[in-house]
């Protein structure tokens with residue numbers, strides 16, 4: 355059996371950054387920008403008022419000073435003329451600050467009487483002028499790769515960039531295998547259960563930028579598995595779930611091999627997730643996840659998510675581990691790297707007492723996978739221990 359790190363190295367060698375495409379900003383949320391975006395304008399393009407009030411020359415400002423109002427500057431409609439020392443221009447937020455002025459006195463600090471204004475006795479000392487290019491200047495860059503969030507998209511729009519170059523979404527095919535499975539909403543027979551793993555994995559992988567398809571459930575026959583693999587044609591990554599272990603009905607490895615899968619590895623020294631397999635199947639990478647629901651989700655988090663990130667050009671790296679203090683003592687660990695479902699509260703982490711890999715309710719209640727290395731020595735409450743946030 356190989357280690358988790360060795361398995362990840364194999365998995366990264368099966369994938370590469372995908373090609374790119376251009377999408378309009380409206381469709382760019384969550385996509386991975388793959389080429390730097392360069393600002394096409396300064397923002398603001400002129401010194402702009404930050405408040406509603408009166409634009410004046412700052413060196414003429416003193417309590418009680420009087421000015422004659424000679425015009426107006428509104429957002430989208432600047433004041434064309436030059437403003438003298440004893441003159442003011444009525445100005446609104448976002449308007450260009452007129453020539454001859456460099457300060458806006460807010461209207462709350464002004465008494466207006468016809469065409470003249472008098473400044474109040476107590477003035478704050480803020481100029482309320484946003485300098486030209488104060489946000490960004492032409493040529494400023496947003497660097498790739500970057501997962502575009504709402505603020506990035508607003509910034510790109512402001513830079514006058516209507517479309518961005520992004521990585522194509524990795525196409526993932528998810529195949530459940532097993533005679534015992536029916537789809538959610540169907541009526542299970544007396545010996546049947548509901549397929550859950552494909553749904554959890556689709557949510558996980560779509561959430562990080564993939565486009566996952568749930569294929570029809572493959573039955574425990576060669577013909578049914580072959581038909582499912584056929585439906586997966588055109589995918590970048592084919593994921594099977596279940597049928598990976600050593601039972602008489604665990605056919606995935608054999609059928610994939612028959613279809614030309616070049617196996618990179620089978621079995622990883624981890625818990626849960628031991629019967630993991632992976633390889634290359636034509637143009638696609640193939641990964642066979644164990645069927646136990648928690649095993650499939652943990653392998654999704656530890657192995658599949660980093661593969662998706664690598665395909666998106668975000669680097670071939672394991673998910674970063676964080677550390678927390680153990681809530682209580684732990685006995686000697688086992689021979690496999692153990693990803694324990696745990697609760698993390700205020701920097702203190704406690705593994706759940708129930709670690710069976712079938713328990714989705716425990717996984718859904720956890721907010722961390724606490725990691726015990728291979729043959730981990732007994733631990734004391736308060737020890738630092740690594741975890742993956744969920």
Ligand SMILES: Nc1nc2c(c(=O)[nH]1)N[C@H]1C(S)=C(S)[C@@H](COP(=O)(O)OP(=O)(O)OC[C@H]3O[C@@H](n4cnc5c(N)ncnc54)[C@H](O)[C@@H]3O)O[C@H]1N2
Nearest residue numbers: 530549550551552596597598599604628644645646647649
């Ligand atoms: N003699 C041994 N038996 C088992 C070993 C072993 O080393 N020796 N390994 C165990 C471990 S660890 C795991 S993990 C499981 C994995 O087995 P498979 O990948 O072959 O998975 P299945 O047997 O098909 O299913 C296991 C379990 O999960 C349920 N399942 C499967 N697919 C789904 C799905 N899409 N949604 C929900 N539930 C699913 C299935 O009904 C089984 O209950 O093998 C151990 N056995």
Ligand code: MOO
Nearest residue numbers: 626627628649711
């Ligand atoms: O590896 Mo299995 O995934 O321990 O339950």
